[in-house]
Amino acid sequence: MKTVGLYLVELLAAYGVDTVFGIPGVHTVEMYRGLPRSGIRHFTPRHEQGAGFMADGYARATGKPGVCFIISGPGLTNIATAMAQAYGDSVPMLVITSVNPPGRMGSGEGHLHELPDQRQLGRQFTAFSHTILRADELAQVVARAFAVFASARPRPVHIELPVDLLTADASALPPARKRPVPSRPAAEPQAVAAAAALCTAALRPIILAGGGAADAAVPMRRLAEALDAPVIMTVNGRGVLPAGHPLGVPCSPAMEATRALIETADLVIAAGTEFGPTDYDFYETGGARIGGKLIRIDIDAEQAMRGRPADQALISDAALALEALAAAVSPRPPGDGAARAKLARSGVRKALNPILRAGAHLMEVVRDTLPGVVIVGDSAQPVYAGCIDYAATRPRSWFCSATGYGTLGYALPAATGALIGTRRPTVCLIGDGGIQFTLPELGSAREAELPLIVLLWNNNGYGEIKSYMETRGIEPIGVDIFTPDFLTISRGFGCEAHRMKDHRELPALLEAALLRRCPTVIEIVEADYIAAINGQEEPALPAVAE
Structure with missing residues (x-):
């Protein structure tokens, strides 16, 4: 008999998962039954919080979602801090937990690992938290998780399975396979044209690169060089322009010298950054004032409406938007971009x-x-x-x-x-x-x-x-x-x-x-x-x- 626990592992393998972090427990051992023959490696931390942090580091370094197998109750509460860190930094993480079976789930009777509502706890730091109640919904929910990771703002997803469902018969289910995930959103042509017009008119443009632009290094460099625009990189955006690039400003935008670069620009292109205070107002002095035009590139339409209001918003994957913008603008001869970037870098270092x-x-x-x-x-x-x-x-x-x-x-x-x-x-x-x-x-x-x-x-x-x-x-x-x-x-x-x-x-x-x-x-x-x-x-x- 193929159990739901075995079927879960087959689904993860179909989506290319190669690593799982977790501490086996009585309530999760059925998830482990299929691991030895799946090709998926397993690493055992010493605490569930460690599992979450390992998955976070794996995801940030590789760009692939980190996956965890976690027990019910204390397993989820232990990993909660790691999930919240990943949520704050838009890191893809799939946390799969067990949960008490229906009838014991949230009964208030004091069953082992019982919480009043474990799923609701998971909702506080995830893109979504879902309880699987039928074996035939598992494939769909896993597909939803990987759609978030591939095509939306990546954040943790929590899926919980009742202990008794893990041992249920899944033999009649369709073979485990990867469903095609949605394409990443691309900016509308008219929005790109409007943004390109702002770029063409600007004399002193700059670019702000956040973690959402981590996989957009090639079009970022092309656009920066076409516009002669210094690129200020947040912590999660560092390396989008490599060390030593004359237009690169690998410095906190909260520093006086980088704030001056932002405030004297007549156009700011903010790509994949939420303007979070821990990046832009580290010392709680109010942050830089944007006096010029602002173009915001964000995969999350709601986030694009928070914080700094944009003159033009491009709701798009950062790489696709930057590629479109770079294709729509005419390269200009080098001007003072490198000098402005150097002044900012030296100002930060001196401080x-x-x-x-x-x-x-x-x-x-x-x-x-x-x-x-x-x-x-x-x-x-x-x-x-x-x-x-x-x-x-x-x-x-x-x-x-x-x-x-x-x-x-x-x-x-x-x-x-x-x-x-x-x-x-x-x-x-x-x-x-x-x-x-x-x-x-x-x-x-x-x-x-x-x-x-x-x-x-x-x-x-x-x-x-x-x-x-x-x-x-x-x-x-x-x-x-x-x-x-x-x-x-x-x-x-x-x-x-x-x-x-x-x-x-x-x-x-x-x-x-x-x-x-x-x-x-x-x-x-x-x-x-x-x-x-x-x-x-x-x-x-x-x-x-x-």
Whole structure:
């Protein structure tokens, strides 16, 4: 007999799923029955939140949805934070959970894992949450999920199956197959023509590239060069123009120099960006004022109506809209675009305080030592530096949890997922406070024999929050936490571990780590690294909330 659990795995394989993250439980084992012969790999985290972060990192690095098998009740509540982070950053994630059978589902009788309404919980951080009540609706609901991932604003989807349905007979169902997904939306020709007219009339255009443009690097570059337009990239848009491109501004649009670039432009083209405050108003000073015309390119019509009102909206996949615009405008000779971009870049770099300058230096050493590296950040000082000023070599190679939902503990499992998905050199950049949220996931990476590199930025506590409390006149409390011996713990997990004594050791440590079949933890003492990189103190920027 083919069970519904077996049929589910066949459906996932038909849609090209090659990896599943999950912790088997009594309520999900029927999902696992078909995995060994499916060609789908399974990775076991040490906590359901870790599974969600791994799926998130896998999805961001590969562009494919991350898939999780999760038990009912505490499984869903544990993964909820990871799903919310993915929801905030528009990351495709498919979370499949079990749920109590009808009659026990939400009965209030106290059955194991019972919640009043598990599906309604899932609705808070998903594109949709659906309870499968009949075996013959499973294929349709899975098709809906992959339609969201392929053709709409990608966000998590939650599908739950009652435990008794997982063992039901699915032999009579049609063979599992991938249904054709809808095409990505393209902008209407008249809207493209109107936007092209605005482009032609502009003398000082710029482009804002968000995460929605991550797969639009080729048309983005073509349009930017045709218009001689600097391109400011949000964190999730970094690498759309590669490091070193004269029109690239791989810097936070919240900085004074990038705000000036935006405010002096007579045309702003915003592609795949929601104008979120964590990107555009990091220091809560009001953000840049757009005085010129604004073209918004967004796959989500509702999102295009939020925030900054557009003079022309293109409801479209970013790549399709940029291709259409690039084809509709005549290339102009180079003007002052490169000079404007350079002025913004240098202005941002000059504004960095010593700790942020050290963080930017650290990220650039990693990038230049490990070609093709994926850097995954948590919420820590060097990560903030990367959010402000870091030039990625290509899209999907730098992301973090410091924007959007803003959770801690993200980077270690997310970097694990990114490495599983890409097999490219992968670095986790995390603080000593954040890593204690998900430290057991070192065991997951060791079990998978992954050459993951963990750069552990240690300031012995929640240093940024302590500084912020002091600037607000609040006596620090709860921030001077006990800091364990991370090197001993790492070795206990079977990992290599080193405390960096000299910043010049870093390239050799990074290169050696790639040759191992286990994670390498490199502890960096914050004060030592800052002292080594900075020659003199400079005025500090306002504190960034951790």
